[in-house]
Amino acid sequence: xxxxxxxxxxxxxxxxxxxxxxxxxxxxxxxxxxxxxxxxxxxxxxxxxxxxxxxxxxxxxxxxxxxxxxxxxxxxxxxxxxxxxxxxxxxxxxxxxxxxxxxxxxxxxxxxxxxxxxxxxxxxxxxxxxxxxxxxxxxxxxxxxxxxxxxxxxxxxxxxxxxxxxxxxxxxxxxxxxxxxxxxxxxxxxxxxxxxxxxxxxxxxxxxxxxxxxxxxxxxxxxxxxxxxxxxxxxxxxxxxxxxxxxxxxxxxxxxxxxxxxxxxxxxxxxxxxxxxxxxxxxxxxxxxxxxxxxxxxxxxxxxxxxxxxxxxxxxxxxxxxxxxxxxxxxxxxxxxxxxxxxxxxxxxxxxxxxxxxxxxxxxxxxxxxxxxxxxxxxxxxxxxxxxxxxxxxxxxxxxxxxxxxxxxxxxxxxxxxxxxxxxxxxxxxxxxxxxxxxxxxxxxxxxxxxxxxxxxxxxxxxxxxxxxxxxxxxxxxxxxxxxxxxxxxxxxxxxxxxxxxxxxxxxxxxxxxxxxx
Numbered sequence: 001x002x003x004x005x006x007x008x009x010x011x012x013x014x015x016x017x018x019x020x021x022x023x024x025x026x027x028x029x030x031x032x033x034x035x036x037x038x039x040x041x042x043x044x045x046x047x048x049x050x051x052x053x054x055x056x057x058x059x060x061x062x063x064x065x066x067x068x069x070x071x072x073x074x075x076x077x078x079x080x081x082x083x084x085x086x087x088x089x090x091x092x093x094x095x096x097x098x099x100x101x102x103x104x105x106x107x108x109x110x111x112x113x114x115x116x117x118x119x120x121x122x123x124x125x126x127x128x129x130x131x132x133x134x135x136x137x138x139x140x141x142x143x144x145x146x147x148x149x150x151x152x153x154x155x156x157x158x159x160x161x162x163x164x165x166x167x168x169x170x171x172x173x174x175x176x177x178x179x180x181x182x183x184x185x186x187x188x189x190x191x192x193x194x195x196x197x198x199x200x201x202x203x204x205x206x207x208x209x210x211x212x213x214x215x216x217x218x219x220x221x222x223x224x225x226x227x228x229x230x231x232x233x234x235x236x237x238x239x240x241x242x243x244x245x246x247x248x249x250x251x252x253x254x255x256x257x258x259x260x261x262x263x264x265x266x267x268x269x270x271x272x273x274x275x276x277x278x279x280x281x282x283x284x285x286x287x288x289x290x291x292x293x294x295x296x297x298x299x300x301x302x303x304x305x306x307x308x309x310x311x312x313x314x315x316x317x318x319x320x321x322x323x324x325x326x327x328x329x330x331x332x333x334x335x336x337x338x339x340x341x342x343x344x345x346x347x348x349x350x351x352x353x354x355x356x357x358x359x360x361x362x363x364x365x366x367x368x369x370x371x372x373x374x375x376x377x378x379x380x381x382x383x384x385x386x387x388x389x390x391x392x393x394x395x396x397x398x399x400x401x402x403x404x405x406x407x408x409x410x411x412x413x414x415x416x417x418x419x420x421x422x423x424x425x426x427x428x429x430x431x432x433x434x435x436x437x438x439x440x441x442x443x444x445x446x447x448x449x450x451x452x453x454x455x456x457x458x459x460x461x462x463x464x465x466x467x468x469x470x471x472x473x474x475x476x477x478x479x480x481x482x483x484x485x486x487x488x489x490x491x492x493x494x495x496x497x498x499x500x501x502x503x504x505x506x507x508x509x510x511x512x513x514x515x516x517x518x
Contacts, residue, residue: 037196039076042083046115050145053111053200054137055087058154058192059185061105064274067161068169068181071107071188086110086137090155090162091278093286096424098133102278106155109189112141113150113201120150121470122202124193124232126186128213128239128437131293132159132285140445143458147466150202152193156185156218160285163293165249166256168270177298179252183221184301190222190231208234208469212440216240217294220401223316224309225301234472236465237322239436241398243294244307252296259288310404319472320405321465323413323492324398327433329389333382334430344382344430351381355388362392362515372511382430394436396515399506402485411474412485412492413464414506415439417457419497423448439495453497461495 033051034043044053059071066072087108094100114120123144127134136153144151156162162182169178190209197204209232211219217240222228247255257268263284265272276284295302309315334344336354345351352366359369369388378384402412420438423446432438441448442458443465450458464474464482474482480500482493494503507513 034080035199037199039074040078041080043080044111045084047112047142049115049142050112051115051200053083053113055085055108056083056111056192057087057107058109058189059107062107062157062161063104067104067274068164068166068178068270070181070184074192086135087155089135089137090157091282092129092133092158093282095133096426097129099135102282104161104278107157107185107188108136109152109154109192110136111150111152111197111200111202112145114145114148118148118201119198119203120148120201121466122152122193122197122204122207123149123466123469124152124154124190124207124209126154126156126209126211126215126218128211128215128440129158131163131182131214131217131295134158134214139440142445143443143462144466147462149466149469150197150200152189152197152202154186154189156182156189158182159293160259160281163295164256164259165252165296165298166260166268166270166273167253168268168273169256170249170253172270173300175298175300177249177300178256179249179296179298180221180301183218183225183295184227186218186222187225187227187231190228194231205233206470207232208236210236210238210465210469211240212238213240213437217243220244220306221295221302223318223320223405224304224306225316226303226314227301228316232316232318234318234469235320235322236468237320237398237401238439239324239328239394239398241322241324241401242393244305244310244397244400246294246302246305247296249296249298252298255288259284262288307400307404310401315405317405317408319409319411319468320402321411321413321468321474322398322402322405323415324390324394325434325436325439326414326416326418327386327390328394328436330382330386330430330432331424331427331435331437332389333386334428334432336385344380344428345385346381348381351385354385358385358389359392364392364514368514372514391510391512392515395506395510396512399510399512400516403487406485406487409472410485411468411482412506413482414492414494414503415442415461416494416496417454419451420454421448421450451497457495457497457500460500464493 057074088103088106089099089101090106091101092098136155139153141151165179194204209219216237219235219237220240260268402410415434418433423441442461468474491504492506494501
């Protein structure tokens with residue numbers, strides 16, 4: 001009888017086709033660090049607080065023939081694949097925000113899971129970097145894993161390789177669309193998670209997507225994308241509400257045509273574009289005015305801009321936690337005059353030269369802005385420009401996103417540590433306050449030195465974020481009560497040293513009546 005039971009169990013393992021049963025069977029070697037996925041076995045490594053499986057391909061390698069096409073299904077492998085090292089970073093120029101790379105074979109993800117047996121909520125982190133730089137390997141999620149989370153960090157195509165539209169690409173597409181390849185990569189990673197995460201002790205029925213800056217924007221896009229339906233159950237948006245209205249496909253195609261001409265493909269044919277070396281692609285990217293990327297509307301991934309999708313109720317209605325930092329633009333204000341990190345805005349002429357073209361993009365006039373931001377209200381002109389940029393580009397767009405999705409349960413926050421350390425190297429001396437991205441080291445390990453008060457904020461944030469990911473509610477007995485946002489209470493949690501507090505002053509403090517007026 002015992003022999004029959006063993007044979008029966010082996011047969012079940014051999015016949016299993018779903019991730020949960022494969023996880024129960026374990027690796028064929030009996031090694032606890034070996035797991036089975038739909039593509040084959042992986043062997044990870046044991047870290048200080050987690051089991052780690054690095055550089056896992058979630059899609060087929062991008063080759064020149066697959067460039068500017070939707071991601072393809074991942075390839076199977078034989079034997080046990082080494083998952084002890086990170087994969088390649090997607091192609092990007094080197095900068096203070098990213099590692100240079102010219103390797104297209106980069107569609108990989110990393111899984112970190114608690115050592116103890118169990119089934120854990122899943123936290124998928126989408127990296128930031130203006131949709132031009134960054135990688136999943138930049139983030140150490142130990143703080144989150146220690147709170148009982150299985151964490152996945154992903155790569156996706158960035159820059160022109162991830163977000164270029166072109167008439168020839170549209171003509172080639174069965175959906176008559178182009179652009180948004182990076183968003184499709186993210187969706188392919190989420191499909192992989194859905195199919196395989198049970199093998200890594202993750203709960204495929206409890207997946208939260210989260211990201212900061214371009215990663216937060218990506219979360220908003222996935223909420224707005226019909227293709228994202230069913231791939232996640234909760235959403236966390238950090239400083240991502242900066243592009244609620246997107247360019248139409250025609251405008252994105254015009255930018256793509258310009259890129260092709262600059263790259264030397266004046267005939268506008270895909271064969272020429274796909275024959276370009278990555279060095280040539282990045283050089284043309286640097287030479288065009290495409291610059292900072294946003295997705296585009298298209299019939300396939302984003303039929304509607306997020307503002308339209310949210311406003312009409314045509315979006316993936318999941319609970320969300322959304323917010324921004326108190327001085328988002330201070331980082332950029334310091335780089336405006338001298339991108340080589342020379343000095344922030346220091347004179348009236350520099351201030352007006354930076355401010356007036358900026359506000360024109362938002363349809364505002366100098367008298368309107370002078371009335372809302374009198375120079376006498378700010379210690380320096382750099383502070384005034386920071387406030388304008390913070391409110392126009394980040395705070396009020398994020399505020400609008402919260403208001404539009406409040407019916408699906410939304411929690412709003414502002415990260416407001418005024419003395420947060422600067423973790424970006426070589427920035428010029430300046431009083432940055434809670435600058436763009438300064439909340440990320442409070443959730444991930446970057447080796448940033450914190451005061452005891454800042455350590456307390458970090459601990460509180462990690463607990464808020466992980467409780468929300470587990471249950472859709474950041475609250476717990478004994479913690480600061482955080483009410484869900486409603487249009488009537490208009491409240492948010494201000495995360496700050498000395499004790500976080502609930503406030504109703506966000507719209508007033510950030511002049512959102514000005515920036516959100518049609």
